[in-house]
Amino acid sequence: MRKYYEIRGWLLTAPYLIFTLIFFLIPLVWAIWLSTMDWNLISPRRMFVGFGNFVTAVQSSKVMASFINSFKFMLIFVPLSIIVAVAIALLINSLTVGANLYTVAFFLPYLASGVVTSLVTKGLIAINSPVNRLVVRILHFQPPWLSDPGWATFVIVALIAWKFSGYYALIFLAGLRGIPKEMYEAAALDGAGPWTQFRRITVPMLYPAFFTVVVLAVGLMFGIFTEPYMLTGGGPNLATHTWQLEIYYQAFSSFKAGYASAISILNAVATFAGVAVVRWIMRYWGRAYGYEQ
Amino acid sequence: MVTSNKRRRTVALYTVATIGALISIFPYLYMVMQSLAPWNEVDRRVFPTTFTLRSYQFLLTGGEAGLARPWFRAFFNSFLVTGVDTLCMLLVGAMVGYALARLPFRGAKVVRNFLMFQMFYPSIILLIPTFLIIKTLGLNNTYMGMILPKAVNLWAIFMFSSFFASIDRELVEAARVDGASEWTVMSRIIMPMSTTIVTVVGLVLFLERWSELLWDLLVVKDPSHMTLNVLLATMKGPYGNYPGPMYAASVLLTLPILILFIIFSKRFLSGFQFIFR
Numbered sequence: 001m002r003k004y005y006e007i008r009g010w011l012l013t014a015p016y017l018i019f020t021l022i023f024f025l026i027p028l029v030w031a032i033w034l035s036t037m038d039w040n041l042i043s044p045r046r047m048f049v050g051f052g053n054f055v056t057a058v059q060s061s062k063v064m065a066s067f068i069n070s071f072k073f074m075l076i077f078v079p080l081s082i083i084v085a086v087a088i089a090l091l092i093n094s095l096t097v098g099a100n101l102y103t104v105a106f107f108l109p110y111l112a113s114g115v116v117t118s119l120v121t122k123g124l125i126a127i128n129s130p131v132n133r134l135v136v137r138i139l140h141f142q143p144p145w146l147s148d149p150g151w152a153t154f155v156i157v158a159l160i161a162w163k164f165s166g167y168y169a170l171i172f173l174a175g176l177r178g179i180p181k182e183m184y185e186a187a188a189l190d191g192a193g194p195w196t197q198f199r200r201i202t203v204p205m206l207y208p209a210f211f212t213v214v215v216l217a218v219g220l221m222f223g224i225f226t227e228p229y230m231l232t233g234g235g236p237n238l239a240t241h242t243w244q245l246e247i248y249y250q251a252f253s254s255f256k257a258g259y260a261s262a263i264s265i266l267n268a269v270a271t272f273a274g275v276a277v278v279r280w281i282m283r284y285w286g287r288a289y290g291y292e293q
Numbered sequence: 294m295v296t297s298n299k300r301r302r303t304v305a306l307y308t309v310a311t312i313g314a315l316i317s318i319f320p321y322l323y324m325v326m327q328s329l330a331p332w333n334e335v336d337r338r339v340f341p342t343t344f345t346l347r348s349y350q351f352l353l354t355g356g357e358a359g360l361a362r363p364w365f366r367a368f369f370n371s372f373l374v375t376g377v378d379t380l381c382m383l384l385v386g387a388m389v390g391y392a393l394a395r396l397p398f399r400g401a402k403v404v405r406n407f408l409m410f411q412m413f414y415p416s417i418i419l420l421i422p423t424f425l426i427i428k429t430l431g432l433n434n435t436y437m438g439m440i441l442p443k444a445v446n447l448w449a450i451f452m453f454s455s456f457f458a459s460i461d462r463e464l465v466e467a468a469r470v471d472g473a474s475e476w477t478v479m480s481r482i483i484m485p486m487s488t489t490i491v492t493v494v495g496l497v498l499f500l501e502r503w504s505e506l507l508w509d510l511l512v513v514k515d516p517s518h519m520t521l522n523v524l525l526a527t528m529k530g531p532y533g534n535y536p537g538p539m540y541a542a543s544v545l546l547t548l549p550i551l552i553l554f555i556i557f558s559k560r561f562l563s564g565f566q567f568i569f570r
Contacts, residue, residue: 005396005397005398006398006399008392008396008398009392009396009397009398009400009401010398010400012388012389012391012392012396013388013389013392013393013404015385015388015389015445016385016389016404016408016445016450017404019385019444019445020407020411020445022426023419023423023426023441023442023445024411024419026422026426027418027419027422027423027426028418028419028422030422030425030426031418031419031421031422034421034422041425088313091306091309091310091313092310094306095306095307095310096303100558100559100562102310102314103562104555104558104562105314105317105318106313106314106317107562108317108318108321108551108554109317109320110500111500111547111550111551111554112320112321112504112547113503113504113506113522113546113547113550114504114506115504115506115522115525115526115543115546116324116525116543116546116547117320119525119539119540119543120320120323120324120540120543121320123323123327123335123336123536123540124320124323126336128336128337129336129337130337130338130339162316162317162320166317170562170565170566170569171569173566174565174566174568174569175569177566209569212569222415223415223417225506225507226506226507226526229506229526230526243417244417244507247417247420247421248507251420251421252511257421257425260421261418261421261422264417264418264420264421265418267415267417267418268414268415268417268418271415271417272413272415275413
């Protein structure tokens with residue numbers, strides 16, 4: 001029996017192990033080796049530059065912009081998407097008829113390809129588009145959608161928030177449905193109003209969902225590519241420049257494979273550190289609610 | 294008084310929910326409307342005065358500008374790449390997940406820990422070397438080049454492993470005691486229980502693969518092998534002056550996913566609630 005488990009176990013795991021060797025371990029070592037090289041992806045001439053690429057990267061304004069932008073996006077995206085998602089979840093949870101239909105409607109944005117949503121956005125903010133004209137009529141001025149750093153940031157973040165809020169709402173909804181009704185009834189008997197109930201029951205009981213969503217959202221902010229690639233190319237003034245955009249441009253437009261590898265390692269370190277800090281903060285918050293992990 | 298208050302609350306709730314739902318689906322509606330609009334009305338009004346298929350016709354024939362692009366081919370390419378990858382990811386996910394959860398082989402724990410480490414590893418580091426590996430193998434500009442590096446999905450393995458771990462051991466043991474073979478256990482007990490997880494994981498994997506841009510953009514430069522997503526993204530240049538066909542192409546890209554999701558929406562939503570419980 002033991003032997004049976006051994007053979008079966010390794011046999012079934014084999015595809016994963018082979019894949020991991022070819023598409024994880026070898027690339028990992030290769031990336032580290034590449035990051036110390038000055039190489040243009042094609043020519044046989046490579047030059048060892050040691051930490052040179054990293055020194056250049058740290059001093060580069062584009063890499064700096066990518067680093068800062070991931071936090072800038074995070075500061076807007078995380079609260080925005082979470083507030084909207086919790087609101088959607090609470091709303092759906094209190095509907096009696098047609099809850100499923102509304103759930104589907106709110107989830108649909110998640111299905112859209114970033115390429116498509118970017119194209120539609122481009123249409124919606126075109127000068128003569130009905131939506132732009134409506135906005136102009138309300139605001140009494142033409143918003144500089146993609147030509148102003150602040151507005152461009154807002155457009156990109158709003159686009160991603162539109163896409164992910166419904167998805168996050170589903171996670172919160174699953175949490176909401178797991179809260180026993182008796183807790184609210186008992187609280188109401190003790191004279192707790194809706195706001196107190198929300199703060200003292202709903203939010204603490206939803207903590208696991210908050211944890212999942214925040215970690216997902218923060219991780220996402222370090223890996224944005226499609227929307228700025230399609231809409232802004234990173235501009236204006238590097239306001240929407242991202243790590244992946246910079247790596248893509250350096251490696252496949254400027255053909256600086258070594259330099260781009262160094263940036264990708266910095267990106268990984270930043271993502272790792274960012275997610276670790278956020279997990280630590282979330283754990284700290286969870287302990288206040290009595291969750292130990 | 295109480296009932297009228299309650300009714301007012303219900304009306305308010307449904308109003309807000311409907312407005313929210315409309316915001317969610319508005320871009321889809323807009324996209325479909327623009328794809329069917331006469332060209333002088335594209336991006337001018339939400340609902341066109343008349344409907345025409347000119348944008349679709351232009352897209353498929355190239356129109357008078359002679360910009361024929363292989364849309365049918367791209368549609369096929371997308372299905373091929375996404376379909377094969379989704380099947381591979383599901384199959385490997387189920388196999389490895391089963392082994393890790395139910396076969397206590399020596400080393401299972403190491404593999405499981407390594408998997409967790411790998412899941413949290415930002416895959417961007419691997420982008421350039423993976424591209425070089427594909428190039429070294431001579432697989433750039435081929436379907437294999439798009440399929441292979443995405444054929445195994447860590448999240449799928451993780452999901453299947455926790456699913457198999459959640460199956461009641463006693464149920465399986467009882468069946469074994471009654472003389473059921475490993476195959477009977479698999480086909481009669483485990484497979485029927487796994488339809489939900491396969492639906493949820495399968496749909497998410499299909500969706501993610503279908504929407505992939507960066508990797509496919511890198512591997513394929515030849516239009517005859519491009520997926521719909523890549524073809525649409527690289528259309529910026531030549532089709533920039535033809536917004537109508539761009540919307541038509543967007544509809545082409547979005548429709549299969551929408552149909553697939555709506556067919557499975559009931560099972561997907563209940564499965565999703567189950568997973569994130």
